[in-house]
Amino acid sequence: QVQLVESGGGVVQPGRSLRLSCAASGLTFSNSVLHWLRRAPGKGPEWVSGIGVGGERETHYADFVKGRFTISRDNSKNTLYLQMNSLRGDDTAVYYCARGFHSSGRCDTFDIWGQGTMVTVSS
Amino acid sequence: DIQMTQSPSTLSASIGDRVTITCRASQSISSWLAWYQQKPGKAPKLLVYKASSLESGVPSTFSGSGGGTEFTLTISTLQPDDLATYYCQQYSSYPPTFGGGTKVEIK
Numbered sequence: 237q238v239q240l241v242e243s244g245g246g247v248v249q250p251g252r253s254l255r256l257s258c259a260a261s262g263l264t265f266s267n268s269v270l271h272w273l274r275r276a277p278g279k280g281p282e283w284v285s286g287i288g289v290g291g292e293r294e295t296h297y298a299d300f301v302k303g304r305f306t307i308s309r310d311n312s313k314n315t316l317y318l319q320m321n322s323l324r325g326d327d328t329a330v331y332y333c334a335r336g337f338h339s340s341g342r343c344d345t346f347d348i349w350g351q352g353t354m355v356t357v358s359s
Numbered sequence: 360d361i362q363m364t365q366s367p368s369t370l371s372a373s374i375g376d377r378v379t380i381t382c383r384a385s386q387s388i389s390s391w392l393a394w395y396q397q398k399p400g401k402a403p404k405l406l407v408y409k410a411s412s413l414e415s416g417v418p419s420t421f422s423g424s425g426g427g428t429e430f431t432l433t434i435s436t437l438q439p440d441d442l443a444t445y446y447c448q449q450y451s452s453y454p455p456t457f458g459g460g461t462k463v464e465i466k
Contacts, residue, residue, distance in 0.1 A: 280446050280460045281395070281403055298454050338393070338408040343450040345393040347414065349402035 238262035238348055240333050245353030248323055258316040258333030258350055265314040269336035269344060272307060272318045274329035275352075282329075285318065286336060286344070323357045330354050361385050361449050365458035371466040378434040380461045382447035387427045391451035394423055394432045397460075398443045406445075407432065437463070 244256040256272070271286040285307040288294025295307055306319040316333050330352040336344030362385035372378050382392065390410040395403040405414045407423035410430055420435045434441055442465060447458040 280457045281397075281448075282457065283455045296453050332402055334402075337405075338412075338450075340391040340450050342452050343391070343455050345405055345408045345448065345450055346395075346403070347405045349404075352402060 240335070240348060240350035242331065242333055242350040242353040245331065245355045247356045247358060249359050250324055250357055252323055253319070253321045254323060254355060256318040256320065256331055256333075256353060256355070258318075260314045260316070263335065263348070265309075266311040269339070270309060270316045271334050271336055271344070271346060272305075272316075272331060273334055273346065274327075274331045274355075276326070276329040281332075284331070287316070320355070323355075325357050328355060328357050360454055361388060361452065361456055363447055363449055363456050363458040365445075365447055365461050367461060368459065369462045369464060371464045372437050373466045374437055374439060376437045378437050378441075378463060380432045380445055380447075380463075382425075382430045382432070382458050384428045384430075384449055384451075388449045388451035390426050391449060392423070392425070392430050393448045393450060394421075395446045395448065395457075396441075396443045397446065403446065434463075439465075 239261045241259045272284040275281050286296045287307045304322045308317045332352045333350045334346035335348040337347035338345040364383045366381050392410045394407040397403040411423045422433050444460045444462045
């Protein structure tokens with residue numbers, strides 16, 4: 237059974253850091269394009285970052301996280317990461333990892349999602 | 360960034376009704392449009408990709424159409440399990456962007 241399981245969320249003060257993890261099973265992790273998305277309370281899903289099979293050489297970020305968040309992957313552990321620094325109140329959301337699929341050649345749909353992990357940024 | 364606009368934001372319908380949701384892109388995205396269903400407390404579920412291709416396992420009561428800047432998701436016969444919020448997403452170019460959502464409620 238294909239599964240993505242996020243962890244690492246919690247309550248953190250503004251300006252602090254948090255690292256999210258996403259453990260994958262049931263899929264060929266090293267050949268999978270992976271993404272982080274989020275959904276803030278009362279809003280729709282929002283794409284955050286993506287990483288290709290080439291790892292660090294193939295990363296994309298939403299403008300609102302550039303320079304603050306870093307996506308990475310460890311194929312030996314079948315795990316995706318999101319290092320989040322300089323967190324702000326508007327980063328409060330449920331964060332999901334998802335597999336990129338049905339690509340247009342430039343961008344993806346998201347066919348497998350984790351259950352999400354809540355990040356609350358508050359003093 | 361490409362802006363995606365959905366209408367209506369809320370839709371009230373009866374079980375058995377035909378339901379149509381519209382999504383407009385701020386520029387042409389060809390057929391690079393997906394639809395998702397999200398229920399409370401759950402992750403989004405991919406229903407349709409490339410505007411009209413049904414994801415594996417999705418009931419045939421769902422269908423997508425359109426191209427360029429105008430797209431629709433149709434539920435031919437609304438079932439109780441279809442009560443959810445539906446989102447469109449463009450994947451023509453980075454960053455991928457979502458519409459604001461359409462909440463389908465029971466009348």
